[in-house]
Amino acid sequence: MDKLYLGTNTKMYKTIADTVDFLTRLAANTADLSRDALELFVIPSFTTLGEARQCVPRESITLGAQNMGWEDQGQFTGEISPLMLREVGVEIVEIGHSERRHVLHETDEEENRKVLCALRHGLRPLLCIGETAQQKAQGIADEILRIQLKIGLQGMDPAQADRLMIAYEPVWAIGVSGVPASADYAQEKHAVIKRTLAELLGEDAQVPVLYGGSVNDGNCEELIALPAVDGLFIGRSAWDADRFDGIIRKVLRRLGTDAGKREE
Ligand code: 13P
Secondary structure (H helix, E strand, C coil): CCCEEEEEECCCCCCHHHHHHHHHHHHHHCCCECCCCEEEEEECCHHHHHHHHHHCCCCCCEEEECCCCCCCCCCCCCCCCHHHHHHCCCCEEEECCHHHHHCCCCCHHHHHHHHHHHHHCCCEEEEEECCCHHHHHCCCHHHHHHHHHHHHCCCCCHHHHHHCEEEECCHHHCCCCCCCCCHHHHHHHHHHHHHHHHHHHCCCCCCCEEEECCCCCCCHHHHHCCCCCCEEEECHHHCCHHHHHHHHHHHHHHHCCCCCECCC
């Protein structure tokens, strides 16, 4: 993968003012880092997206939405359409985060509709997949990941693979009571995901696979060094711009890219 992807989903935490402050600080903190081989993205709440896009340039920070309805318009009270997201300058759409699957009971079939709809509208779907603690204990994690990918990407044109991103976020690793996956476990599951993507979209498909779930300053270097990990998708540890900047710099140093220091 010729690019490194580092991003955060701010969940239901930041108001417009909080988001603008966060983005402005993050853009300023990371202004010296070349974006040639690094994409930084932030996925804040819907209500913040307009102001969020105005306050930092897209070359500095890509913006995503946390969800999307799968129709262009219609009688779908409470849903946000791809046209509305395009209008405010969103590029990425997060689809199937574990909280949407397990708290709001979304299905693989629904995630699939959203993936296809995002691609149809020139958005970049970030499909999140991951097994629950119970599925892990039952020894069916690989099967679950393959099902989530096979249904989630059903009907997708492999020619659009360069716009797809996958986040592997084991449900048991996410949030305050989450335990981060060990490096060996993460590498093994990322390898399963990569093999499945090659099967579904062709050996040449260049789909970044990001790890998420209790990533922090202490484990980011070990995780990013894994050969099958192309980026990190971070929650709590990235919500402070200085702390996120610290993680970004640790990761770049670990990869030895110093991707680094922009030529002045
Ligand atoms: P945490 O890093 O807080 O576990 O959250 C991960 C996540 O859900 C990113 O989408």
